[in-house]
Amino acid sequence: MAQTESAEKSGTRAEMREETERAILDAAEVVFAEAGFGGATMQAIADACGLPKANLHYYFASKEKLYRRVVERIFMIWLEAADSFDTEAEPEIALRRYIARKMLLSRDYRSGSKVWANEVMHGAPIIQDYLETTLQAWTETRVAVIRRWIAEGRIAAIDPKWLLYMIWATTQHYADFAHQVETLNRGPLTDAQWQDATETVCGIVLRGIGLDPGAPR
Amino acid sequence: MAQTESAEKSGTRAEMREETERAILDAAEVVFAEAGFGGATMQAIADACGLPKANLHYYFASKEKLYRRVVERIFMIWLEAADSFDTEAEPEIALRRYIARKMLLSRDYRSGSKVWANEVMHGAPIIQDYLETTLQAWTETRVAVIRRWIAEGRIAAIDPKWLLYMIWATTQHYADFAHQVETLNRGPLTDAQWQDATETVCGIVLRGIGLDPGAPR
DNA sequence: AGAGACCTTGACTGGTTGGTCAGGTCTGCT
DNA sequence: AGCAGACCTGACCAACCAGTCAAGGTCTCT
Structure with missing residues (x-):
């Protein structure tokens, strides 16, 4: 056995x-x-x-080593998803795709998101190096893209960082605060609700930076 | 002594x-x-x-009782701030005031916000009753107000819950993920950055639901 | 089949933690 | 002054936890 x-x-x-x-x-x-x-x-x-x-x-070997492996695994999944923020695509497409992807992650990798949130909230003692290298680098490339959009007059002039934080925060909220969301919803979100929430987030963000959200879907 | x-x-x-x-x-x-x-x-x-x-x-008496008191205190501060969401005011005013207030809380009560986030993330074992009573009730009144705005054609037709979550998530992000924000920012946010972030969040949210953000400030 | 590497596991340990308590100190009241 | 009750605290304890270990089981390769 x-x-x-x-x-x-x-x-x-x-x-x-x-x-x-x-x-x-x-x-x-x-x-x-x-x-x-x-x-x-x-x-x-x-x-x-x-x-x-x-x-x-x-x-x-140890609880800490196990924890580190867990956090590293999360970060890899997160990074993969981050690539759906296509730097070549139109702003509407790139942002829509990225937001939808992150919402999916919140639904399917709830625990992972929570572990990551926990880690960062407690000062990222284990993965500080990732924040300073990989995440920093990824963020800078996307900030540059958004700045280009602004320079080309395609979206409103805002500090790209605040926009990224807004997308991260909002999408991750559905994982990290799932318990609160489900309590207020008196039950888990239905597929239709997930879709509606995603569409609403996309709509507010896109319209919020001066884009036309266009047809949902 | x-x-x-x-x-x-x-x-x-x-x-x-x-x-x-x-x-x-x-x-x-x-x-x-x-x-x-x-x-x-x-x-x-x-x-x-x-x-x-x-x-x-x-x-x-015990660690748990102390913890409960800490969480309760946070919740009270949070509730007070919630009242700045004036149900009588114009949508632009009410939302602007509420967002600004929550951003201030994120700056000034970082620890409190983190404790709350922790508690909810771990399934709210201590304050589940608050979620089901006080928070539920408060949320419902604001949802009703937002619904009225929609019915009067003043803002876009969206599920009010997703809007509230977006505001909560985005503002609290600056407290709960302060470490990440500050790492990417290579240092604490300046007063000007706090102001700019607040203005940007207000702008995106208001424009996002079909309002004219009007003059900052 | 036999050797040796790899895997499994119950029992154990040293250190830490929440919580207790007896005995002491201080304050306000009469 | 003297007393009662509130307050303070060092020393202690039982419970728990990460990590260890030795003994035994299983697989692979020759």
Whole structure:
């Protein structure tokens, strides 16, 4: 019973190791999201993925190393999505696509978003270097693009940073504050609500910077 | 030395008690904001306000009770600010005033905002009742007002909830994600930047729902 | 089949934390 | 002055937690 996991077909050694690590990372992401780094316990993570606590320490040297891996994984997903902000496309298209993508992430990677929020909120002790390098660089390229749009008179003259923050904040709100949103909504958002919220956010942002949102969809 | 606090003139018994409690709450707010509930220790809070740990337990029965008081205090401040959303005023005025007020709160009560965000993000285990009663009620009155504006054709037809979330998210972002904002900004926001950010948020939101932002200020 | 690497796990440990308490100090009142 | 009650605090404790370990199981390769 031991080696082979419950419902998983056993593959090669490396495959199984990867699978187990992913199972632990998934469980850790949820537990860290629910309780924060300090509030999470290795035992809780172990329970969440049905492994003895000692196994976690076999695959990840320490709680902090495990946490770092969780945060890094989130950041990678976030970065991929960031590329949907196409620097070549028209402003309406680029912004619409980016906002829609981020809304999808908020719906599908709620825990990940929460872990990231937690980390940044507590001063980013683990991933400060990412903020200063990767995120900084990405932000600067997009700021440059938005500035170009402004220079070309295509959108209103605003500081691009405030616009980006607005998009990040609004979209991530649906993940980080999901509990509040769902309480006020008396239940989870329906597909139609997700779509309507996305369309509304796009509409306000686009119109807000002087663009014509055009036809929804 | 004991009874009288360092630089505080001793007042009446009740006054001194209140002062000490406030000092503890202030320290607790900062520590909880930095480390989360689980990560915060009573010792750290004690150190932050220069009192022996045992004193904290004299004034607050348990860590959880102290935390609850901290969160309740935040919520009250938040509620007060919420009243600047004047249900009688013109849409431009009411929204402008509300957004500006919330931006100010983000600047001046950063720790409080973080504690609130933490609490909600972790499923609001302590203040679920507030969400369901006070916040629900407040939200409904404002939703009704926004609906009226829509019915009168004064603003675009959008679901008011998405608008409120956008305002909450965007303004609170400057507190909760202050570390990220300041990293990307390579330093704290200047007064001028705060003002510019506020104006930009107001502008995008107002224009976004079909209003004329009018003259800044 | 046998060796050796890899994996699993219950039991254990040293350190930390929330919370307690007894004994002391101070304040305001009579 | 003297007393009662509020306030302060160092020392202590039980619970909990990250991390360790040794013993045993399983897989792969020859």
